[in-house]
Amino acid sequence: MNSIYEKIHQQIKRVVGDAFKACAKNGSLPETEIGEIPVEVPRERGFGDFSTTIVMQAARQLRMPPRKAAEILIQAMDLTDTYIEKAECAGPGFINFYLDRNWLYDALRLIQEKKERYGELDMGRNVRVNVEFVSANPTGPLHMGNARGGALGDCIASILKKAGYDVTREFYINDTGNQIEKFGISLEARYLQQLLGEDKVPFPEDGYHGEDIIDHAKAYISEYGDALLKENPEKRREKLVQYALPINIERIRKMLSSYGIEYDVWFSEKSLHESGEVEETIRFLKEHGYTVEKDGAIWLSGEKLGLEKDEVLIRNNGVPTYLAADIAYHRNKFITRGFDWCIDLWGADHHGHVARMKAAMSPFGVSEDRLEVVLFQLVRLYRNGEIARMSKRTGKTISLEDLLEEVGRDAARFFFNLKTSGSHLDFDLDLAVSQSSENPVYYVQYAHARICSLIRKLREEEGVVLKGTDRINPELLTRDEELALIRKLSEYPEEVRMAAKTLEPSRLTRYVMDVAAHFHSFYNACRVKGEEEPLMMARLMLVDSTRVVINNVLDLISIHAPEKM
RNA sequence: GUGCCAGUAGCUCAGCUGGAUAGAGCAACGGACUUCUAAUCCGUCGGUCGGGUGUUCGAAUCAUCUCUGGCACGCCA
Structure with missing residues (x-):
């Protein structure tokens, strides 16, 4: 059980x-x-x-x-x-x-029996689920949208795993296509500007204007010199992309790692083209009558799939669109790799893509409910009560790196999981760094530290440690604050179940705040140290169980549970 | 213009496969430290659930109309 x-x-x-x-x-x-x-x-x-x-x-x-x-x-x-x-x-x-009341006392015994495994469920029955999130363009630094998507996706993956699913975390690398083309053009322009003078070479209006592009150009020159000046432009851009792209991908990987996210799979879009899977996918759709040809392009038939309109798969210049690759990608996940369920996390601005993607899977025999798209609303940052758009330090748009530097990983992850994904999120930077009761991260962490301190003091000053469950009488816990706390702790597996069902990690952040609140109330109403041994031991069992639950929740959402503050 | 999402206390948000008197945090106000961490607790104040109509034993929740805000409607991703 x-x-x-x-x-x-x-x-x-x-x-x-x-x-x-x-x-x-x-x-x-x-x-x-x-x-x-x-x-x-x-x-x-x-x-x-x-x-x-x-x-x-x-x-x-x-x-x-x-x-x-x-x-x-x-x-x-x-x-x-x-x-x-x-x-x-x-x-x-x-x-x-x-x-x-025995159900409450049994709940307490269950926590002590399961400890760090308390909250694990078997509702997933090892169904294989792929959670794909962030998947940022590797053409620049990670922004706030990536930050929210990252926190959400990682926690959804963790929750599903806790609920008994077989989870794969995946990052889809957009390493080909128009964005990469633009990346190459931008790099080339900066490269030439470095060598020939800034006023000699125009920078494309729709290029990537970030400093990082200039840094790449400089770094390339210091390593390989000006050999690319003589190269033909196409080759030159390719070389520059070949140089800068892996660096950017590695930066993203490291950045996300320091944010507490580790992926199982980094999946390259380019590989889908090279392996012929994109071509194969389109051929399949064509052969089964899901495409139409017009204006020299190949379109996905909206009529056939119940969509509002047709969508281009192959442009009239012969180059497949992002949609074509995305269909091939999802086909790869469902058919080639055999995932039972795929969850994609997208910014809400991509909502128009959802119906298309789901419909496009049906020719492959994949029913709509096997693809779940979690849309999340974008983030507004606040500082001094005003909308903050720029980084304090660099003056540029605030990146994930800036955010982690300013508020830290724990606060960032906690705040991004405080609201349901569908609601807009106002991120108060001042609140996230404040060490006060208004800051929910500190409130929860403080409860944990307080518990650890209590347990430590009992051990060091009184030589008291928690006995085996069979030698404790939890029946001695009869006060309202004690019973309310136990009741709250008993809800944890149910919270995991609901979070997994709704794909809403925000349930857990709110839950753990609630646990902390009940603990603080208990703490102010009841003493542990100094009570008669049987009652002290029963309370210690309750306190330790609270520690276990807070620790389990924080661990689940990858937030540090400090033993001292 | 069409579609999607949102609108609940002064602020930020839960609750939405219909259920009992609509909840929490913050803010405001009043209290509690010779005691295991006051980064805490206790109490008070606070609501036409954007508005209308409908469905029924019952609606914040469902349907419909309407108002407001955000977003999407590319041979971009």
């Missing part, structure tokens, strides 16, 4: 299901086809620990008022061998379940 919730849900479903059967048998309720029995946690504590709305949902089939059906059902319930102490009908027809 991984979750006490799972166990309780099973108990309630069994009890309710059996009661329905018994009532149908003795005729007190009509025989009905009841579906999944919903189990929820009531909003108000006074309504018990768990509840179900099943009779309200089945009211029509039961042909009687929900409250009446609920009463009959409750009479027929057999509560032996469950945590359920009593069931009551309330409100318009809720059935509320009141549990005996």
